[in-house]
Amino acid sequence: MQSTSPLCSDRPPALPASREIPAAMSGFEPLAHDERATAYLTMIRRYICGPASDLPESSTATHAQAGPFTADDCIARLAEADRRFAPWLQPLQRSAADVAGIEPARIAAALNHMHHESHRLTMCSDVLLDNVVSLARTVIDERVPGDFIETGVWRGGVTILMRAVLNAFGAHDRNVWVADSFEGLPEPDPAVDLREAIWHDLMGAVSGLRSDLSAVREAFARVGLLDRRVCFLPGWFADTLPRAPIDRLALIRLDGDWYESTRVALESLYPRLSPGGFVIVDDYGLPTGCARAVDEYRALHAIAAPLVQVDRQAVYWRKPC
């Protein structure tokens, strides 16, 4: 955490003149008062949630199909999935729609959410972003030692906010770790998890959430936040997380959607979470296997700390001191 890793950025790359950012957002000085911290974080939140229409094409044009998606589009996609996954569906005498577990109109709504947000740097709602700021501030105020990490960053918005929180509250001895394949979600094996494999197929409509590492670095740089405190872990979690040179963590945010992505992240990172630190699980309420991975891990390690609901989908818990 306190050490500088070769994975960390040394300095922001020079910005092209056309993408200069307002002076107020660059060269940020530590803030003395809550009011200034709040104003700064509001500005950063506007940046990660606002339409980033002047971002390079590579950072936003990753969708395989133009939205908005309708229920009929999803019915057609499910029919296609019936054919593609027939070897696994037929013995079960089930359809792809059955196994997906959600009716087509709600699948369309989920895809549209990702599509609609396609010009944002995060798909998280205000409630989820409030939760990140609040828990990050708690560990800073209470001096819980360790870095922050998000596993599954997509376009990096939440990790940009985490880095901004360090500035806002003068926590200059912590790093923010940015872990993603930058190739989208891994393809689940239908023989192991048919539901996730079908969801992966449906997510093809939004390019399986593929993002781009250089665009994420640029998104940090545009607000003066790409520095040696930002450490990238590009690659599959199973390869990057177990050997990541992270000493201690104070805040872990899991947002990798699948069972295996959640399981690997918990196994690799929870032992490094300081007592008093938090784990946020974005996807606990999804129909994928995330909740199963969390429940299994908590049962295996006799973790009794209560799960706190953030919204219909996300939860967090605090590691006991």
Ligand SMILES: C[S@@+](CC[C@H](N)C(=O)[O-])C[C@H]1O[C@@H](n2cnc3c(N)ncnc32)[C@H](O)[C@@H]1O
């Ligand atoms: C739902 S998106 C994350 C959304 C993001 N946190 C935000 O604020 O909008 C899920 C991300 O997890 C990544 N991901 C999922 N499983 C992964 C794995 N096993 N290894 C690496 N990246 C993974 C995907 O590439 C994708 O960018």
